[in-house]
Amino acid sequence: MHTIPDNAAMRQMLGLTSTIPVEVVLAAGLTPVDLNNAFIASAGAEDLVLEAEARGFPRSSCAWIKGIYGAVHALGVRRVVAVGEGDCSAGLALLEILASEGAETLTFGYPRSRNRAALAREIERFAGRLGTSLAEAERVRAGLAPLRRALAEVDRLLHETGQVTGEEAHAVLVSSSDFRGDPVAFERELDGLLAAARARAPREPRFRLALLGVPPIATDLFARLARLDVEVVYAESAREFAALEPAGALADAYLAYSYPYDTFFRIERIARECASRRVDGAIHYVQCFCHRALQDRLLRERLGLPTLTLECDRPGPLDAAAVTRVESFLDVLESRRARASTRREEARA
Numbered sequence: 001m002h003t004i005p006d007n008a009a010m011r012q013m014l015g016l017t018s019t020i021p022v023e024v025v026l027a028a029g030l031t032p033v034d035l036n037n038a039f040i041a042s043a044g045a046e047d048l049v050l051e052a053e054a055r056g057f058p059r060s061s062c063a064w065i066k067g068i069y070g071a072v073h074a075l076g077v078r079r080v081v082a083v084g085e086g087d088c089s090a091g092l093a094l095l096e097i098l099a100s101e102g103a104e105t106l107t108f109g110y111p112r113s114r115n116r117a118a119l120a121r122e123i124e125r126f127a128g129r130l131g132t133s134l135a136e137a138e139r140v141r142a143g144l145a146p147l148r149r150a151l152a153e154v155d156r157l158l159h160e161t162g163q164v165t166g167e168e169a170h171a172v173l174v175s176s177s178d179f180r181g182d183p184v185a186f187e188r189e190l191d192g193l194l195a196a197a198r199a200r201a202p203r204e205p206r207f208r209l210a211l212l213g214v215p216p217i218a219t220d221l222f223a224r225l226a227r228l229d230v231e232v233v234y235a236e237s238a239r240e241f242a243a244l245e246p247a248g249a250l251a252d253a254y255l256a257y258s259y260p261y262d263t264f265f266r267i268e269r270i271a272r273e274c275a276s277r278r279v280d281g282a283i284h285y286v287q288c289f290c291h292r293a294l295q296d297r298l299l300r301e302r303l304g305l306p307t308l309t310l311e312c313d314r315p316g317p318l319d320a321a322a323v324t325r326v327e328s329f330l331d332v333l334e335s336r337r338a339r340a341s342t343r344r345e346e347a348r349a
Helices: 022-027 035-040 045-054 063-075 089-100 116-129 134-143 145-161 166-177 183-198 221-227 236-241 250-255 263-276 291-303 320-348
Strands: 013-016 031-034 079-085 104-109 207-213 230-235 281-287 307-312
Touching: 013 022, 013 035, 013 063, 022 031, 022 116, 022 134, 031 035, 031 166, 035 045, 035 063, 035 166, 045 063, 063 089, 079 089, 089 104, 104 116, 116 134, 116 250, 134 145, 134 250, 145 166, 145 183, 145 230, 166 183, 166 221, 166 230, 166 236, 207 236, 207 263, 221 230, 221 320, 230 236, 236 263, 263 291, 281 291, 281 320, 291 307, 307 320
Parallel strands: 013 031, 013 079, 079 104, 207 230, 207 281, 281 307
Antiparallel strands: none
């Protein structure tokens, strides 16, 4: 029976600037390191941004890119892959800078057309570049199936019973982009979370929110919402990273991954999940200097949900202005709920 490569068997770190088919990386015997997660989980995340600025990165550029650059140097990563199609152009510019400093750089591309054959060819090309094969990556994918099922159960307990919190779910789902470098240890962590969650009583929060857009750079968003009895029952990007959509093969799994494709495909997925999870409203998180902020209008127009657009720049807690905006948004949701209740009572009368 095929087994997932454990950490001891992995010979070299491969830094990821975005989500790619991690099964290929594992099949090649490499340790995947999602540099986004390494950056934001660092106790010195702000220092990583400052280090990048000291090395010439403009202040008016994305803090995620600067943090990734800082994480590369802090961890000593010498091999980095970026998404060449389906992500931001800043990722490619970052590769050029890293290459100039002696790092080995690679790219992976999601075809804009969402053509399955094109994506399968790209996965196979990438596998060859790492010294493995599509067949080996498929075997790793099969070995990861129990881990993916555990991730799906975390997601289910989040939105169906409330036994998993939004913060807990986001932490593990967003980490499934690299399994924190060790799928075996990561699966044990999931098993522990699920055991603890099943021992809890089901709960229903005051409001159920969707968190759309890039993962927030703000470090206390979930905690602040929880103190107000508000839960994020759907975090778009985190759920996408976990590859929970049914798929027959690796190409199907990453064809179903909505994040690198056009906004309209994303919105179809978002609308489905918001409806099934009984979402009251959405927070659309946008990162300063990110092109995805332009998609805010389309999300608002097509979803028809009360939506707060929240923009942050650097890592750290929400500032006072952002906290006030979140609290005001919840007041709006409360008013809408009261009006809806009044209309129902009038209709019954």
